[in-house]
Amino acid sequence: MKTRPNCISSGWFAPARDTVGDTRLPRRAWLLRSGVAMAAAGGAWRGARAQDASASSPAIDLQLPEIAEDGRTVPVSVSCSLPGVREIAIVIEPNPIPLAAQFDVPTGAEPYVATRVKIAHSGRVLAHVRTDSGSYTAYRDVKVITGGCGD
Amino acid sequence: VAVATEAATGSTAPAQPIRIRARVDGLFTDVTVLMPHPMETGFRHDSEGRTITSHFITAVEVSVAGRVAMSARMGPSIAADPLLRFRLKGVESGQTIRVTWIDNQGQRRTDEAQVA
Numbered sequence: 062m063k064t065r066p067n068c069i070s071s072g073w074f075a076p077a078r079d080t081v082g083d084t085r086l087p088r089r090a091w092l093l094r095s096g097v098a099m100a101a102a103g104g105a106w107r108g109a110r111a112q113d114a115s116a117s118s119p120a121i122d123l124q125l126p127e128i129a130e131d132g133r134t135v136p137v138s139v140s141c142s143l144p145g146v147r148e149i150a151i152v153i154e155p156n157p158i159p160l161a162a163q164f165d166v167p168t169g170a171e172p173y174v175a176t177r178v179k180i181a182h183s184g185r186v187l188a189h190v191r192t193d194s195g196s197y198t199a200y201r202d203v204k205v206i207t208g209g210c211g212d
Numbered sequence: 213v214a215v216a217t218e219a220a221t222g223s224t225a226p227a228q229p230i231r232i233r234a235r236v237d238g239l240f241t242d243v244t245v246l247m248p249h250p251m252e253t254g255f256r257h258d259s260e261g262r263t264i265t266s267h268f269i270t271a272v273e274v275s276v277a278g279r280v281a282m283s284a285r286m287g288p289s290i291a292a293d294p295l296l297r298f299r300l301k302g303v304e305s306g307q308t309i310r311v312t313w314i315d316n317q318g319q320r321r322t323d324e325a326q327v328a
Contacts, residue, residue: 134291153289157255161289164298167281171240171299174284177291179253209291 121199123188129180132209137161137186138175145193146172155184155205179209232325234276234300234309241303241327243282245274245296245311253288269294269313276300276327277307303327 117123122140129135139149149172150163161178172190180186180203187200228248235242247269254266266288274282281300303309307327314320 138297156289158253158287158289160287162284162286164284165282170282170301173297173299175295175297177295179251179289179291 117199117201118190118197121188121190121197123186123199123201125186125201125203127202128204128206130206132180132182132205132207134177135180135203135205135209136175136177138173139188139190139199140171140173141190141197143172143190143192143197146190147193148189148191149174150189150191151176151178152187152189153178153180153184154187155181157181180205182208227319227321230311230313230321230323232309232311232323234303234325234327236303236305236327239301241300243274243296243298243300243309245272247272247294247296247311247313247321249293249313249315251288251290251292251294255288267315267317269315272296272311272313274298275310276303281309 120141120143122138122142124138125135137151139151141149146166148163148165151161151174152159153161156179162174162176164174166172178186183204184202185200186203187198190197190199230248231244231246233244249269250267251269252264252267254263256264258264268288268290269286272282272284272286272294273280281303282298284296286294305327308324309327310322310324312320312322
């Protein structure tokens with residue numbers, strides 16, 4: 062089995078130059094490993110992880126196909142009926158770098174994002190939503206026919 | 213930080229323009245952004261077994277009329293040629309929408325469009 066590069070040693074963390082315009086992006090966003098790093102990323106996300114075993118939040122609408130023919134490009138969308146949404150994150154559990162994207166939802170904007178992700182093999186996709194009052198998680202299982210992270 | 217110029221410009225073709233579509237629909241504005249980019253994970257190998265260097269967009273920022281409307285951090289689990297779709301409020305037709313991405317090799321690209 063091939064050893065996978067560790068996210069720290071291979072430089073996955075954002076270098077200091079990672080700014081767009083004048084906005085300095087929060088460094089904790091770069092803790093791309095779901096387990097260790099999301100726990101380290103702060104109470105909110107730790108809470109989200111702890112909820113994993115419980116029911117998927119009904120307030121979050123996570124849409125993706127039940128069966129993905131091609132794991133290289135799988136459409137995912139997240140929308141949410143909760144008030145005061147601040148952040149939406151999409152986590153692909155089977156992937157070596159599970160945190161696919163983290164969106165800032167500005168005040169007053171509609172909490173809806175859609176994108177396309179890679180999924181290595183069958184497993185679970187999570188949507189974490191952080192609001193003013195707490196964090197919530199929804200998940201869906203996906204079956205992948207052709208993996209999206211192969212050689 | 214040693215950002216080799218060759219890494220930034222040599223190994224890959226220059227970044228293609230970002231495709232931006234923004235249309236006012238009642239209260240909301242539907243925005244679709246497509247950013248041509250290889251989104252290499254760094255876990256793949258070429259035919260000779262050499263690792264293909266990771267190359268993916270790490271941050272995206274969208275501003276409308278000079279104000280930040282949406283921003284995101286991305287990792288290599290996003291599919292090649294990332295597509296983002298989101299909905300904004302309080303945007304008027306004719307305003308300028310500007311999208312910037314930056315990748316892990318230090319490349320960046322900015323493009324703008326008019327809100328329809």
